[in-house]
Amino acid sequence: xxxxxxxxxxxxxxxxxxxxxxxxxxxxxxxxxxxxxxxxxxxxxxxxxxxxxxxxxxxxxxxxxxxxxxxxxxxxxxxxxxxxxxxxxxxxxxxxxxxxxxxxxxxxxxxxxxxxxxxxxxxxxxxxxxxxxxxxxxxxxxxxxxxxxxxxxxxxxxxxxxxxxxxxxxxxxxxxxxxxxxxxxxxxxxxxxxxxxxxxxxxxxxxxxxxxxxxxxxxxxxxxxxxxxxxxxxxxxxxxxxxxxxxxxxxxxxxxxxxxxxxxxxxxxxxxxxxxxxxxxxxxxxxxxxxxxxxxxxxxxxxxxxxxxxxxxxxxxxxxxxxxxxxxxxxxxxxxxxxxxxxxxxxxxxxxxxxxxxxxxxxxxxxxxxxxxxxxxxxxxxxxxxxxxxxxxxxxxxxxxxxxxxxxxxxxxxxxxxxxxxxxxxxxxxxxxxxxxxxxxxxxxxxxxxxxxxxxxxxxxxxxxxxxxxxxxxxxxxxxxxxxxxxxxxxxxxxxxxxxxxxxxxxxxxxxxxxxxxxxxxxxxxxxxxxxxxxxxxxxxxxxxxxxxxxxxxxxxxxxxxxxxxxxxxxxxxxxxxxxxxxxxxxxxxxxxxxxxxxxxxxxxxxxxxxxxxxxxxxxxxxxxxxxxxxxxxxxxxxxxxxxxxxxxxxxxxxxxxxxxxxxxxxxxxxxxxxxxxxxxxxxxxxxxxxxxxxxxxxxxxxxxxxxxxxxxxxxxxxxxxxxxxxxxxxxxxxxxxxxxxxxxxxxxxxxxxxxxxxxxxxxxxxxxxxxxxxxx
Numbered sequence: 170x171x172x173x174x175x176x177x178x179x180x181x182x183x184x185x186x187x188x189x190x191x192x193x194x195x196x197x198x199x200x201x202x203x204x205x206x207x208x209x210x211x212x213x214x215x216x217x218x219x220x221x222x223x224x225x226x227x228x229x230x231x232x233x234x235x236x237x238x239x240x241x242x243x244x245x246x247x248x249x250x251x252x253x254x255x256x257x258x259x260x261x262x263x264x265x266x267x268x269x270x271x272x273x274x275x276x277x278x279x280x281x282x283x284x285x286x287x288x289x290x291x292x293x294x295x296x297x298x299x300x301x302x303x304x305x306x307x308x309x310x311x312x313x314x315x316x317x318x319x320x321x322x323x324x325x326x327x328x329x330x331x332x333x334x335x336x337x338x339x340x341x342x343x344x345x346x347x348x349x350x351x352x353x354x355x356x357x358x359x360x361x362x363x364x365x366x367x368x369x370x371x372x373x374x375x376x377x378x379x380x381x382x383x384x385x386x387x388x389x390x391x392x393x394x395x396x397x398x399x400x401x402x403x404x405x406x407x408x409x410x411x412x413x414x415x416x417x418x419x420x421x422x423x424x425x426x427x428x429x430x431x432x433x434x435x436x437x438x439x440x441x442x443x444x445x446x447x448x449x450x451x452x453x454x455x456x457x458x459x460x461x462x463x464x465x466x467x468x469x470x471x472x473x474x475x476x477x478x479x480x481x482x483x484x485x486x487x488x489x490x491x492x493x494x495x496x497x498x499x500x501x502x503x504x505x506x507x508x509x510x511x512x513x514x515x516x517x518x519x520x521x522x523x524x525x526x527x528x529x530x531x532x533x534x535x536x537x538x539x540x541x542x543x544x545x546x547x548x549x550x551x552x553x554x555x556x557x558x559x560x561x562x563x564x565x566x567x568x569x570x571x572x573x574x575x576x577x578x579x580x581x582x583x584x585x586x587x588x589x590x591x592x593x594x595x596x597x598x599x600x601x602x603x604x605x606x607x608x609x610x611x612x613x614x615x616x617x618x619x620x621x622x623x624x625x626x627x628x629x630x631x632x633x634x635x636x637x638x639x640x641x642x643x644x645x646x647x648x649x650x651x652x653x654x655x656x657x658x659x660x661x662x663x664x665x666x667x668x669x670x671x672x673x674x675x676x677x678x679x680x681x682x683x684x685x686x687x688x689x690x691x692x693x694x695x696x697x698x699x700x701x702x703x704x705x706x707x708x709x710x711x712x713x714x715x716x717x718x719x720x721x722x723x724x725x726x727x728x729x730x731x732x733x734x735x736x737x738x739x740x741x742x743x744x745x746x747x748x749x750x751x752x753x754x755x756x757x758x759x760x761x762x763x764x765x766x767x768x769x770x771x772x773x774x775x776x777x778x779x780x781x782x783x784x785x786x787x788x789x790x791x792x793x794x795x796x797x798x799x800x801x802x803x804x805x806x807x808x809x810x811x812x813x814x815x816x817x818x819x820x821x822x823x824x825x826x827x828x829x830x831x832x833x834x835x836x837x838x839x840x841x842x843x844x845x846x847x848x849x850x851x852x853x854x855x856x857x858x859x860x861x862x863x864x865x866x867x868x869x870x871x872x873x874x875x876x877x878x879x880x881x882x883x884x885x886x887x888x889x890x891x892x893x894x895x896x897x898x899x900x901x902x903x904x905x906x907x908x909x910x911x912x913x914x915x916x917x918x919x920x921x922x923x924x925x926x927x928x929x930x931x932x933x934x935x936x937x938x939x940x941x942x943x944x945x946x
């Protein structure tokens with residue numbers, strides 16, 4: 170099982186230069202605006218960028234970082250600008266395209282090439298007898314899909330995926346249609362990212378969302394940034410961190426790789442960010458070994474408990490622990506036996522580094538711990554999140570200003586989709602509210618998550634797959650297994666704005682339904698509509714497009730879902746699908762009756778800046794656990810063994826991509842230009858393995874099964890990452906990760922702990938040209 174380069178011309182000019190030690194600055198502006206002006210023109214750029222993340226504009230289709238109450242004129246980052254430019258392009262896929270390109274041809278194209286073809290504007294269908302798509306009418310498309318769904322032996326033979334870009338209104342309507350159809354098979358992109366956060370936080374504090382607001386960052390004394398790279402994945406976070414430092418906060422970065430945005434930030438909206446040195450970010454930078462975060466957190470908690478034992482009554486928040494928590498005694502016993510040598514081996518850190526972090530934590534009254542995929546995509550991802558909560562609870566750092574747990578969502582409305590019911594395991598209270606509101610009994614058995622959906626397609630149990638947004642075949646682990654599963658499915662349907670791999674790797678029958686983007690004006694029978702989204706700190710606000718749609722043949726996501734629901738269900742349920750399509754206020758009226766915290770939704774979402782959903786731990790130190798108390802948990806440490814001659818690999822994004830969308834082939838902060846087929850390795854490990862900088866190797870994953878998982882001819886790049894650790898770009902490196910390699914308790918693919926061996930290619934002694942400047946840590 171291998172992944173060869175699909176288009177060699179996209180890699181042949183690969184250059185490796187010096188990595189950057191600071192993020193943004195003037196280059197951030199030029200890399201934002203030059204593509205926008207080139208591809209959108211002055212007027213289209215003005216209409217989009219000045220409305221991006223504004224109170225009466227549209228929400229960024231990129232990450233879920235929250236907006237401050239007081240907005241700047243330019244309230245966007247480089248990657249947000251790239252996302253808007255990508256979506257708002259006036260270039261469209263011509264009708265002749267489908268006759269010129271077979272499915273086999275599309276399969277051989279790269280993600281970048283597919284996306285560069287422009288916006289989709291007409292529904293297309295590939296029948297079982299065809300080798301390519303053909304345009305069809307909207308009514309034909311809905312009839313084909315409805316007929317297929319109604320021919321299934323069971324509703325559970327269908328799965329309905331959702332991407333985080335879907336609005337609250339579309340998500341609520343989608344889950345309502347799916348449950349009226351008769352299944353809870355609602356996998357989503359959160360299954361692959363923050364599922365571990367949801368389970369770890371839900372089992373300890375009763376809610377799987379952040380317990381902080383945007384303003385809490387400016388009130389914190391200490392912010393511990395774990396397992397994330399904000400300079401690339403959510404750059405506007407750097408402004409909040411800079412403001413926190415202005416107010417006296419300290420920042421600790423915990424990341425195996427040295428990342429530019431965690432070292433220094435040059436804010437292009439400040440003088441010192443343009444002509445000065447900018448702001449130093451991390452006051453302490455811990456390059457933890459992959460898989461070592463849980464051990465680090467336990468070691469810090471142990472030091473907190475030891476400090477309390479030495480000076481009773483001065484370190485722990487006893488009032489908070491006594492009134493609101495349980496499990497402290499068991500945690501004390503467990504951590505008293507923590508093996509210090511095992512911690513050092515797991516983390517790759519020095520005792521002094523851990524001591525320093527513990528001292529910072531103990532002397533800080535208000536602490537935020539924030540994290541992303543670096544923690545959740547580990548085998549012990551759920552347990553690691555529980556250790557985050559343990560550390561916060563010891564000193565009462567939940568439910569007070571400037572303190573709390575802050576998982577950072579990577580997609581703009583992935584959290585809102587969950588709130589609206591996009592989850593295969595929605596609680597009985599939500600399902601009961603659906604029954605009360607709409608008069609039908611939704612299914613109660615749990616549905617399939619993303620990994621289980623691929624397994625169901627592979628095994629023939631899932632015969633129909635539909636996705637509103639996203640690119641699951643590229644995003645999920647075990648690329649070749651996933652692609653085989655998709656090809657074995659009877660029908661696949663994608664609701665999309667642009668082409669991606671999921672339009673090329675398809676079922677026996679396949680349809681693409683083109684939809685409007687978030688940047689576009691949505692006009693329905695009752696007039697212009699707006700939608701709403703929820704950010705990573707539970708703030709809900711409206712989003713209104715500012716551009717005319719690129720084609721008058723496009724339908725909104727809501728319209729597509731409503732028409733398909735009507736075609737499929739007819740009068741089986743008493744839902745006014747046509748009314749929903751014509752006036753989104755009707756959807757929001759039902760949301761206010763069904764979704765907890767969304768009462769009077771139409772009124773609240775129209776407030777200036779929207780509203781913040783209630784959050785028990787944050788608002789009142791209320792914990793909806795079985796006992797009504799926050800739970801300090803005992804979690805057994807498990808070492809991630811690295812056999813001699815191997816490395817632990819993680820997957821990550823480049824600076825020129827968002828999830829599986831590839832904007833370009835550069836990663837300028839890490840010194841990569843014109844290519845993506847690289848593996849980042851510590852220079853000491855390169856020497857120890859007998860390799861050379863610039864050498865081309867095969868990257869082979871080592872698992873106890875018969876499958877061959879290899880990346881062929883990847884270039885070795887020297888980079889200051891933790892010893893014994895390596896990194897390669899997602900989604901290309903997904904081929905290395907077995908479908909069964911998942912986190913305990915959350916079933917999230919484990920892409921931050923892949924044991925690999927770098928093999929010198931027998932057929933060539935490839936080394937990069939000697940005049941290429943190499944990165945050195």
